[in-house]
Amino acid sequence: MNMKDRQSKLLEGIIVPLVTPLSGNGGVDIEGLNNLIEHVIRGGVHGIFILGTTGEAQSLSMKQREEMIKETSLILRDRLPLLVGISDTSISDSAALSQKAHEAGAYAVVATPPYYFATEQSELIEYFENLVSLLPLPLFLYNMPVHTKVAFDPKTIKRIAQNDKVIGFKDSSSNGAYLQAVMYAMRDNPEFMIFVGPEEMTAEMVLMGANGGVNGGANLFPELYVQLYNAAKSHDIEKVRHLQQKVMRVSTGIYSKGKYGSSYLIGLKCALSVAGICSDFPAMPFVHFDKERRNEIEKAMKEIENVLGNKHVINS
Amino acid sequence: MNMKDRQSKLLEGIIVPLVTPLSGNGGVDIEGLNNLIEHVIRGGVHGIFILGTTGEAQSLSMKQREEMIKETSLILRDRLPLLVGISDTSISDSAALSQKAHEAGAYAVVATPPYYFATEQSELIEYFENLVSLLPLPLFLYNMPVHTKVAFDPKTIKRIAQNDKVIGFKDSSSNGAYLQAVMYAMRDNPEFMIFVGPEEMTAEMVLMGANGGVNGGANLFPELYVQLYNAAKSHDIEKVRHLQQKVMRVSTGIYSKGKYGSSYLIGLKCALSVAGICSDFPAMPFVHFDKERRNEIEKAMKEIENVLGNKHVINS
C-alpha cells in the first residue's frame, strides 16, 4: 500500500496491542508469537499494534524491537493492518524503527512523546513536526501520560495533525472529559482516527463517535472485544451493557492480582500462558508471577470462561 | 421526608452544583441566589447541590456555609431535592454542617475525603464509618482526587456502602475506566446512585448506566444539560452526539479563558454575571475576571446563545 491508499482505508474496530512473547533468554518466543497472532485473527480483530506499552517496547533493546517487527510481519502476511510503536527518547532511534516498520509493510507507526524529559506543548509540536518529517509512514499520536508525564493538549493535537501524515490518536489517559475535548477539537477532520486504550471505557467512547479500541484484553479474548465494539457501533445499548460486564470481569480478574502497577501486564502475560498461547516472561524490570498468583489467574480464567459461555481460549 | 422516604425516591437526572453568589463584602448575594435558583428550576433540573467544589465551600467560613444552607432552603421551598456538601478536614465540623442541612430539610449530604492529610484506603473506611454514624441524613461519597489527593478505591466504596445510609457516589475524577470499575463493584446494589461530575462525560456514562450528572454548566444553561440527560436516558445516540457538541462549546468557550486551574469556576461565575443572574465575585483565593476576560466571556456567551438556538439566558 502507498500512503494515500493507507489513508483512504480508515481503520476502525479492535486493534490488539500485542504482548511481546519472550523466551526465557530474552529473545522473541516465535512459536508463542505465531500462536498469539493466529488466535487474535481467529477472534476477528481489525488490526495489530506491536511495540506499544503492552508490548513492553521500552524494555526491549533496539535489536529486539527490530526482531519483533520482522517476525510479526512474516507471520501476519498482510492479513491485518499492522501498526508499529516507535516511541523512544531519541528521535533518531524512533526514525530508524519507522524505517524497519516501513520495510515490513506496516500500515502506520505510533509514537508517544519522549518520556525522560517532560516536554511542554510547544516542545511537543516542534518535536512531532521534526519526527513526522523523518517518517516513511503515517503516524498515530499516542497519549500515555502515566508513563510520559505529559498529555497532548487538544490544541497541540490539532496543530500537529495539520500535517496529513498524522492520521490518528490513541488515548490511554482514561480521562473521559479530556478525550471528548480531543474529539471536539478534531471535529472538522472526520478522517482523523480516534482510538481508546482502556478497554473499560472503549464502548462508551465508540458510542460517542470514537473509531475503536486498542485493548490489551483482546490478546486473550479477542471475540469479546470485537462483539463489544460491534454492539457499540450499532448503538445496541442493552448488548453493550451486557458485554461491558464481561469486560469488567476480565479487567478485575486478570489485571489486578499483583501488588504493583505492573500487574496489568504481568497478569495478562500469565493468563496467556495459562491459556497455552505463549510464555509468561515479562521483560525486565518485571518478573513473572509466582505459583500462588498463577493459581489465582488460573482460577479467574476458569470463571471468566464460564461467564463467556464457551471455551474461548483454554485448549482451543 | 424521613430517611426511608428519601431513600425510596431515587434521584436521577441533572443535579446543579450551585455556585455560591457572593456580594462584594463576602456575604451571600441573596438576590443573585434567588435568581439562580429560579433560573435552574425553570430549566428543569432534577436537584440542587450546594457547597460543593463549584460552590466554593472550602473558601467559605463555617458561618457563610450555614448561611448558604439556610438561604437556599428558604428560596427552594422543597421544590427540588437539596444536597448539601459537608466536606471538611474536621469531622466535627462536617457533622455540625450535616445538622444544619437536616434542619433545612435536605435530601442528603455529600462529603469528600478530608483534604489536608492524604489518607489511605483503610483510613478512608474508618473515617467514613465514623462520619456516617454522626449524620442525621443519608450520604453521597464525593470523589474529587485533584483536590483531595486521594481517590476512593472501588472496594472502599463497596465497603463503606454496606451501611445503607450511604446512598450514592459522585465522581469528579474524569476517569472513565475508574468509574466503570466503581459501577462494576456496586453492580449488586442497583439503588446505589452514581452521578458524574464532568459534564463533558456525563452523557456517555448515563448511556452506560449512571444515574445522572452534577454539571457546573447547568447553572448557566440548565435546559441543555437536561436535554442531554434525557437523550442519553432514552438511548437516542444521534441526539446525544448533537447535544454533546453544544456542551463542548460551553466547556471550551466559558471554562478556559483564564490562565489557571481556577478558570472553570471564575469563568462560570463571570458568565452568570454576564447573563444578569448573579454577581461574579469568587471567594478568596480567587479574583474575578478583568474587563478583557469578561469581554471574551461575553463574546463566547453570544456565540453559544446562537448555537443553542434561542435566548436561554441573557435578558431572560
Add this chain to the structure above:
Amino acid sequence: MNMKDRQSKLLEGIIVPLVTPLSGNGGVDIEGLNNLIEHVIRGGVHGIFILGTTGEAQSLSMKQREEMIKETSLILRDRLPLLVGISDTSISDSAALSQKAHEAGAYAVVATPPYYFATEQSELIEYFENLVSLLPLPLFLYNMPVHTKVAFDPKTIKRIAQNDKVIGFKDSSSNGAYLQAVMYAMRDNPEFMIFVGPEEMTAEMVLMGANGGVNGGANLFPELYVQLYNAAKSHDIEKVRHLQQKVMRVSTGIYSKGKYGSSYLIGLKCALSVAGICSDFPAMPFVHFDKERRNEIEKAMKEIENVLGNKHVINS
C-alpha cells in the same frame, strides 16, 4: 508585646511544633498538654508552635482549635514565644483564629496557602496580601507542598514579604535547593526569619544561615534538637555530625513504623504516650497504633534512650 517589640526580638533556635494531646472523646487532654509543655520547656526549646501540621490543626474543629490556643496560653504563661497556626481554606476563619491568637498573647501566626484549590503564584500573592491586612499579629509563611499541592515561589515570598508584617518563612518541603533559592531571594532582608521543618536537614540549613528548626522530634527529645542547633550555630561540624546520627535514629525508629504517610504523626504521638507524657489519640482520619506497633515504638524508644546516653523521657 506590641508588634514592633515582637519584630525587634528575632526568633532563633528550636521551635517545637507541638502535638495536640487529645482525650478519648476528642477534647484537648489538658493534663497531657501541661506535661508536654513543661517537658519541652525543661528541654530548653526556644519557642512553641501550635496548630501546625504536627498539631493536626486541620483535623480539629474551629472550637477545638480555639480551645487549644487558650489552654496553651494559660499553661505557657509567656515563658516562651508562642506561634499559632491559622492555616485554613477560608480566609475568614484564618482571620478569626488570628484574633484568638492575639488575645492569647501570641508572638506571631503561621499560615500555609489554602489547600483545597491549588493556587497559582499570582493568586498566592493576592491571597496573602488580603490575609495580612486582616491580621493583628505578624505572620510566618508556611510552605508545606505535600499537603497544599503548591509551593511558594521564592519571588512570591519576596513580594509578600514587602509587607513588614510578614516576618518569616517555615519550609517543610525538604527541598534543599529550593530553600537555598528562598534564602538567596531574601538575602537583602536579614531580619526575615527562615525556619526548617524536617529535623533531618535542620542542622545543615542552620550551618548555611537558617535561623532554626521547627522539628517534630523536639516534642519527645527537646534537648537533642537544642544541642544539634547549638552545634550548628557554633559551626562545630564534628558535633553536628555526631548528633545528626542520633536525630536520624529517632527519625528512622519512631516515624516509620506504620505503613502509611501518617506514620510520622501517629508514631510521634505513640512515643509520647510510651514516655508517659500524653495520650496517643490522633484526630480523625487517623487512628492510634495497635499493640504490636506500640511494642515496636517502645523497643525503639529504649534503644534511643540508650543512644542518647541518659533517660530523657521515660519515667522522667
Add this chain to the structure above:
Amino acid sequence: MNMKDRQSKLLEGIIVPLVTPLSGNGGVDIEGLNNLIEHVIRGGVHGIFILGTTGEAQSLSMKQREEMIKETSLILRDRLPLLVGISDTSISDSAALSQKAHEAGAYAVVATPPYYFATEQSELIEYFENLVSLLPLPLFLYNMPVHTKVAFDPKTIKRIAQNDKVIGFKDSSSNGAYLQAVMYAMRDNPEFMIFVGPEEMTAEMVLMGANGGVNGGANLFPELYVQLYNAAKSHDIEKVRHLQQKVMRVSTGIYSKGKYGSSYLIGLKCALSVAGICSDFPAMPFVHFDKERRNEIEKAMKEIENVLGNKHVINS
C-alpha cells in the same frame, strides 16, 4: 585500572556532568567537546560524568552515545576518572553501553531506574541485581525521581549495595531529608560514595559528610565549584556561605531564563556558547534559545563574571 584499583581510589570533589556538545546536524561537536574538557580540567575538577541528564543521554541515539564515549575518552586520555551514564529502559542496551565504557577505560558507570514503567522497590532490587551481573565496571546508582518517577528507598540502596560492585550513589532529588536518610542507611559502609546533583545544596551536604557534587554549573565555572567543595571539605563555613552566594547567582541567572523545565539545560548550553566553548544546540525535544533569551544569558554572564572577580570563561 582493574576493578579493585578503581575501588581502592575513592572519588571525591567535583564531578562535571558534561553537556554533550552537538553540531547542527546532530553529531558530536568534537571541537566543542575538546574545548569543554580542557576548560574543566584547567578548572581543577575531580572527575567527568558523561551521558547523564545534563548530557542529554536519553535524547541521543545509541550510536551517538557510543560516539560520545569514544571521543571523550580520546580527549581525556585518563587525566581524570571518567563516569559513563548507561541509563536506559532496556537492560540489554544499558549493558551494551557499559561494555563501551569499559573499553574506553572508564572508572565506573552510572544508572537510573528504568524510566518508562514506574517500578516498585522490589522490582528495583531485582532489576539492579540483574544489571550489576551484566556490568564489566562498578556502578553508581543515580536517583533522579523527577524524570524516572520513582526514588530509591534508602533500604533499597543498602540492599543493592550489598554487591560491592555498587560503589556509590548520585542523588538529584534535591530532597535533603531523604539524602540524610540514605547516608544514615549507608553509615556502616564508609567507602560507599555519596554525590549530590543540585549545586545549590552540594556544600551543605559535603559539610554533613557527602563526598562531593555532580554539578552542572561546573561545565561553565569549574573553579567556583571546586572552591566551594574545598571550603566545605575544610569546614570553612564563612567561605562556604560567601561562595554559595556566587553559586546561587549562577543558578538564578543562567538556569531560569526559559519558561519551561528544560531551561536549566538550554540555559547552560547557551551560556557555554556565549563563553565560546561549544555550540548551543540541545538535542530534540529541545531547541536553543532565541536571540532575546541569548541576550539575557549574555547579560547574566557578564554580571556573574564581575561577581566572580576575574574572567573565568569569556575569551579565556
